[in-house]
Amino acid sequence: MLAAASGVFGGVDQQYLDQARQMQALSFAAHIPLVCFGIAFPSIVLFVEWHGHRTDDPIYGVLARRWSKIMLALFAVGVVTGTILSFELGLLWPNFMATFGSVFGLGFAVEGISFFLEAIFIAIYVYGWGRLSPCAHLLAGVPIVITGFAGSLMVISVNGWMNHPSGFRLEKGRAVDVHPFAALFENDYVWHELVHMYLAGFIVAGFVMAAFYAFGWLRGRRGRYERTALVIPLTIAALAAPVQVLVGDWAARDVAKTQPVKLAALEGLGTTEKGAPIHILGWYDGKEVKYGIKIPKLLSFLSFHDFDAEVKGLDTVPADDRPPVNVVRFAFQAMVGIGSALALLSIFYLGSWLRYRRLPRSSWFYRAVVAAGPLALAALICGWVTTEVGRQPWVVYGVMRTADAVTGASGIAIGYATLALVYLGLCVAVAWILRRLSRVPLDPAALAADASR
Amino acid sequence: MHLADVPLILLLLGLAAYAVLGGADFGAGFWQLWGGRGEREKSIREHAHHAMGPVWETNHVWLIFVLVIAWTAYPTAFASIASTLSVPLFIAGIGIVMRGTAYALRSGAATAREQRGIEVGFAISSILTPFALGAVIGAIASGRVPVGNARGDLATSWLNETSIFIGVLAVATAAYLAAVYLAADAARIGRPDLERAFRVRAIATGIVAGALALGGLAIVHDDARRIWDGLTTGAGLGAVVVSGLAGVATMLLVLRSRYEFARVTAAVAVAVIVAGWALAQRPDILPGLTIEEAAASHSALVAVIVGVGLGAVLLLPSLALLFGLFLRGRFDPHVVEPEPVRVSAPRAAHVRPQLGLAALACLVVGGTLTFFFETSWAHIIGVSALLAFVGLGFVALAALVAAGDQSD
Numbered sequence: 001m002l003a004a005a006s007g008v009f010g011g012v013d014q015q016y017l018d019q020a021r022q023m024q025a026l027s028f029a030a031h032i033p034l035v036c037f038g039i040a041f042p043s044i045v046l047f048v049e050w051h052g053h054r055t056d057d058p059i060y061g062v063l064a065r066r067w068s069k070i071m072l073a074l075f076a077v078g079v080v081t082g083t084i085l086s087f088e089l090g091l092l093w094p095n096f097m098a099t100f101g102s103v104f105g106l107g108f109a110v111e112g113i114s115f116f117l118e119a120i121f122i123a124i125y126v127y128g129w130g131r132l133s134p135c136a137h138l139l140a141g142v143p144i145v146i147t148g149f150a151g152s153l154m155v156i157s158v159n160g161w162m163n164h165p166s167g168f169r170l171e172k173g174r175a176v177d178v179h180p181f182a183a184l185f186e187n188d189y190v191w192h193e194l195v196h197m198y199l200a201g202f203i204v205a206g207f208v209m210a211a212f213y214a215f216g217w218l219r220g221r222r223g224r225y226e227r228t229a230l231v232i233p234l235t236i237a238a239l240a241a242p243v244q245v246l247v248g249d250w251a252a253r254d255v256a257k258t259q260p261v262k263l264a265a266l267e268g269l270g271t272t273e274k275g276a277p278i279h280i281l282g283w284y285d286g287k288e289v290k291y292g293i294k295i296p297k298l299l300s301f302l303s304f305h306d307f308d309a310e311v312k313g314l315d316t317v318p319a320d321d322r323p324p325v326n327v328v329r330f331a332f333q334a335m336v337g338i339g340s341a342l343a344l345l346s347i348f349y350l351g352s353w354l355r356y357r358r359l360p361r362s363s364w365f366y367r368a369v370v371a372a373g374p375l376a377l378a379a380l381i382c383g384w385v386t387t388e389v390g391r392q393p394w395v396v397y398g399v400m401r402t403a404d405a406v407t408g409a410s411g412i413a414i415g416y417a418t419l420a421l422v423y424l425g426l427c428v429a430v431a432w433i434l435r436r437l438s439r440v441p442l443d444p445a446a447l448a449a450d451a452s453r
Numbered sequence: 454m455h456l457a458d459v460p461l462i463l464l465l466l467g468l469a470a471y472a473v474l475g476g477a478d479f480g481a482g483f484w485q486l487w488g489g490r491g492e493r494e495k496s497i498r499e500h501a502h503h504a505m506g507p508v509w510e511t512n513h514v515w516l517i518f519v520l521v522i523a524w525t526a527y528p529t530a531f532a533s534i535a536s537t538l539s540v541p542l543f544i545a546g547i548g549i550v551m552r553g554t555a556y557a558l559r560s561g562a563a564t565a566r567e568q569r570g571i572e573v574g575f576a577i578s579s580i581l582t583p584f585a586l587g588a589v590i591g592a593i594a595s596g597r598v599p600v601g602n603a604r605g606d607l608a609t610s611w612l613n614e615t616s617i618f619i620g621v622l623a624v625a626t627a628a629y630l631a632a633v634y635l636a637a638d639a640a641r642i643g644r645p646d647l648e649r650a651f652r653v654r655a656i657a658t659g660i661v662a663g664a665l666a667l668g669g670l671a672i673v674h675d676d677a678r679r680i681w682d683g684l685t686t687g688a689g690l691g692a693v694v695v696s697g698l699a700g701v702a703t704m705l706l707v708l709r710s711r712y713e714f715a716r717v718t719a720a721v722a723v724a725v726i727v728a729g730w731a732l733a734q735r736p737d738i739l740p741g742l743t744i745e746e747a748a749a750s751h752s753a754l755v756a757v758i759v760g761v762g763l764g765a766v767l768l769l770p771s772l773a774l775l776f777g778l779f780l781r782g783r784f785d786p787h788v789v790e791p792e793p794v795r796v797s798a799p800r801a802a803h804v805r806p807q808l809g810l811a812a813l814a815c816l817v818v819g820g821t822l823t824f825f826f827e828t829s830w831a832h833i834i835g836v837s838a839l840l841a842f843v844g845l846g847f848v849a850l851a852a853l854v855a856a857g858d859q860s861d
Contacts, residue, residue, distance in 0.1 A: 008529055008532075009532070009602040012603075047847075051851060069560070074557075075510070076553045076556050076557040079513060079514075080549050080554065081550065083513070083517065084546050084549075084550060086517060087535075087545075087546045088546075089524070090524065090532060090542070091539045091542055094533070094535055094536035094602050094603070095532065097524050097531060097535070098528050098531070098533070100528075101524040101528030101531060101532070102526070102753035105749075105753065106525060106753070106760055108521040108524070109522065109757050109760050109764075110764065112518045112520075112522075113518075113760070113764030113765075113767070113768055114764075115514055116514045116772075117768060117771055119510040119513075119514050120771045120772060120774070120775045123508065123511060124507075128778075132783075178749070178750045178753050180753055180756040181756060191832070195840070199843075235850050235851065236843070239846045239847055239850075243839045243840075243843055246819070246820050246824060246839060247839065249823075249824060250823050250836070353850060407536045407539065407602060407603050408601075408602040408603040408604075409536055409539050409603035410607065411540070418547065419547075422550055426550065429557070429558055430554075432561065433557055433560075433561040436561030437560070437561060
């Protein structure tokens, strides 16, 4: 692992490496919640529209129409924050791009095409309300769902490659013998990341939407419209959240196999051990976890399904090759903790349907749903911190260090401060538009039709 | 033609499409800057906004297309350009964020003051972005981007005669294209007042852009001699002549209100200049780096060409569908038909317990295969079953929820 690639351009001395990393992380944290809506919103809106046709109930049409406007606004913000990310690949990490652009670029090229199709059909869908036949309109929504999935597959395939690189050889710092297809799609690391993220999209979008309506519910807005708008996203999130626990376990086992150092950082395992324990909470002091709640042998069991399996510790690599353990560990524990809590809330909700065939009545349930929205977002960000900071100090795991990928240009701090300000403004703007869109009165014709029932 | 040239042609096609379609978008923003409080001025701004609404995101994707081809097929050149020109690219990026945000916000503006604030932000970013991107082109064309990690000067690489000239030309061209297209849209929706307003603007900015282009050749002569030589001989000269003729033809067509042809000639006038630049600069992408030297390995080039080629099979008909609907006026505000009034009573969806049972079976099978088995086949089936649980469970519960409506 010590023979790290210096890349096409060779290393540079960049004193603002940390700022460059934080700037990339900020851009990513701003973009990834929008990705969740890009993944989940089209399927949800399309289901609502289809259900409306099936039941001849106008309230679903009203709901789909209003949600599709929010979907378009969030898509617009996702488009531009995604553009910033693609700019930053070149602006901040030129040596990474120059050295490996040809290896993983195919993923982004196909992503570009699917993004194109997504933009085309989202426009046709949203501007096509009442202007296309109901059937054509419904069909125009299908490519949005497919391209949303294809786009995540492509981006995740690049991330999977960065975590588990293959499909090339290194010769004098350059990538030669490049096989882009093998690098991106014959990589077993891609699939758990893809499923984990795809489900996260539904969980985050579902709980965030449900949180809005649960908040209204607590304030007495409990009409048929609001009830439907609450139940649909909440149900889909509640189905996905327990499944995510199983998928997350699968992901962790793959990490144990291919990135043992990352796993050791997740659990704060300083030295290689047989029958390794898990610690809940606590602090890693450079050798072991202090003050945590210890559960003996559980790490060995969860990683390898064997209570006495050997789990590699951080001591298997030099100190320079280890990620910042406490950051990764805290993010991982937060994700798992929140994810488990959301799964429990979901099981309670689903149980209420199965047992009593109605929504829970306790207002504590609705308070919990209000909290679940921001918590799901936090778990999403923590999950990405886990995998991305957990990969450090490598940008391409075991191949190129982040410090060798960075730009030689000055002024990173200025760019970072500017972007932080702009994104702060963007946050305020998004909150403002969502508030405005939610206050547009409901279509009177549809409500009248509903009242006459 | 060498294999290494093929992605460059795709890239240039994307750049030409972005210059025309994205340019018209930026121009529409440009026309929102000029205001006044009167009804007429307001309707001019409204028109500039609404005309681009359905297509701006698609038009923006051409830029992403150019970026991804560049970094896949010519990674060294891309990384050298992005690192040396990080300042103008970052400015363009910020401008793009502001534009997208303004688009998203405009639908929520309630008062005239809010709307004007959003419009001004939109207009400023619509001028900043094409200027910065034009400056990037100027830096590449005048040979100011050396190969390497931020080896060029961070300031003078893009703040120089050629860059500023191309930046200003990009803004003027955008305003011109938008005026032609907005006049055409106004004619389609039957607004002669708006049509006149944008016809005047089209001709005025056409003259300005043409004069700028000719005057700027003097700058190119002094500052980017290589490009000057390329544009005054052979195929490069041909491109300049075609562009000039197309520009003059556009003027005449606009004067006669023949907009459908004017759309095409205006696009040709701009797109041909992109080709002319490429012809003038070849075979070097950057000083001392030819296209062949910059190109990625054979397998990477084949992969990107095949990928884009297969994608084009889906993309081109989709683009044709969107622009067909758009240009035939199907998205125009006045064609909204009211929803048909329903006479039938809503039907409750059937509650199907067997669907719920199937979902639970999927959960058990999927959970078992994913958790207890290690082979990839078990995982594929297991994860598919888990996803099926989410889908089936949702459909089953949705019917239950709708049925619950009546009983609650």
